[in-house]
Amino acid sequence: MPSPLVHTKKHRASGRVTLSDVARAAGVSPSTVSRALRGERAVDPALIERVTAVSDLLGYVPDPAARALASQRSDHVGILIPLLSNALFVDLLDAAQNTFRAAGYQTLMGVTHYNPSEEEQLLREQLLHRPAGLLVTGLDHNPATRQLMARSQVPCVHLMDLPASDGEALYCVGFRQTDAGAAMTRHLLGSGRRRIAFAAAQLDPRVMQRLYGWRHALQEAGAFDPTLGVLNPAPSSLALGGVMFEQIMQQRPAVDAIFFCNDDLAQGALMAALRMGVSVPQQVAIAGFNDLTGSDQMLPTLTTVRTPRARIGQAAADMLLSLMRGEEPEAPQLDLGFEIVQRQSA
Numbered sequence: 061m062p063s064p065l066v067h068t069k070k071h072r073a074s075g076r077v078t079l080s081d082v083a084r085a086a087g088v089s090p091s092t093v094s095r096a097l098r099g100e101r102a103v104d105p106a107l108i109e110r111v112t113a114v115s116d117l118l119g120y121v122p123d124p125a126a127r128a129l130a131s132q133r134s135d136h137v138g139i140l141i142p143l144l145s146n147a148l149f150v151d152l153l154d155a156a157q158n159t160f161r162a163a164g165y166q167t168l169m170g171v172t173h174y175n176p177s178e179e180e181q182l183l184r185e186q187l188l189h190r191p192a193g194l195l196v197t198g199l200d201h202n203p204a205t206r207q208l209m210a211r212s213q214v215p216c217v218h219l220m221d222l223p224a225s226d227g228e229a230l231y232c233v234g235f236r237q238t239d240a241g242a243a244m245t246r247h248l249l250g251s252g253r254r255r256i257a258f259a260a261a262q263l264d265p266r267v268m269q270r271l272y273g274w275r276h277a278l279q280e281a282g283a284f285d286p287t288l289g290v291l292n293p294a295p296s297s298l299a300l301g302g303v304m305f306e307q308i309m310q311q312r313p314a315v316d317a318i319f320f321c322n323d324d325l326a327q328g329a330l331m332a333a334l335r336m337g338v339s340v341p342q343q344v345a346i347a348g349f350n351d352l353t354g355s356d357q358m359l360p361t362l363t364t365v366r367t368p369r370a371r372i373g374q375a376a377a378d379m380l381l382s383l384m385r386g387e388e389p390e391a392p393q394l395d396l397g398f399e400i401v402q403r404q405s406a
Contacts, residue, residue: 136166138186155373176202200265215383233376241273253317257288260321261296301328323348345406360404
């Protein structure tokens, strides 16, 4: 058997140490190296140890694209999400990854920063690795991205959104953002509020759908005032929520409720209210969206829309696994709904 210390030439074209190089140095077949490095239970632990030692010595790094090409089956899925700084997407990603790992798949994540061009580029890069499937946030993609998805023929499930029409040929798991925005607005109307502002940041398509729901509910009630929509394209944060609250209270003193598009904004507003001596909910009610960590610990506790992020991540992963197996899901579009959480702030 050749010694693990045998020097091995790198692949001429790429300069990389190949699977065959490791196999030659370890005195086993390339398929055995592949199985050993995956840690398959059927491989002798001593053999795994030897192959791993040779691999480390030679500096071998697996090439996922080459492996997918050779096997015609990738062992990873691509996931595109807008942000990692928002707990909303962290919860979703964690649930999806756990589901994929249990099924033997790894995840290749891309963060789009709500930028359609960045999303397109990330998708191009992920498709080079021949993923077994894709999870993509939202339905708002530029034409080039849509074309890439269609031409790749890689199974794809969309997260968080549902199409306006059930007839659209898309696989989706989420809830109707417009309905959620309308539901919270009606909740505030039901508590006697009439001058209800909508304060939004980031202004991604899902936020704008909540805005449409707010507007529709107020129009139904004959209470819509377009000046009560306060929109800021800056990233959502506690600090911005405090600033927006101060501006609303100074410029729109007749407001008796503020519906924030995300909980971090609403949490910042509650802190600003304490600093300013504004009584919540007696003087002005405050509501949020997503029921993020800490909302139930605010003073007063925050009334919000609870969204099923972890359930969406798991259900979308399950749907994608079915598609990758060539199975048709029971329903191509899964609506997991939302919940109004009544607390002290509204």
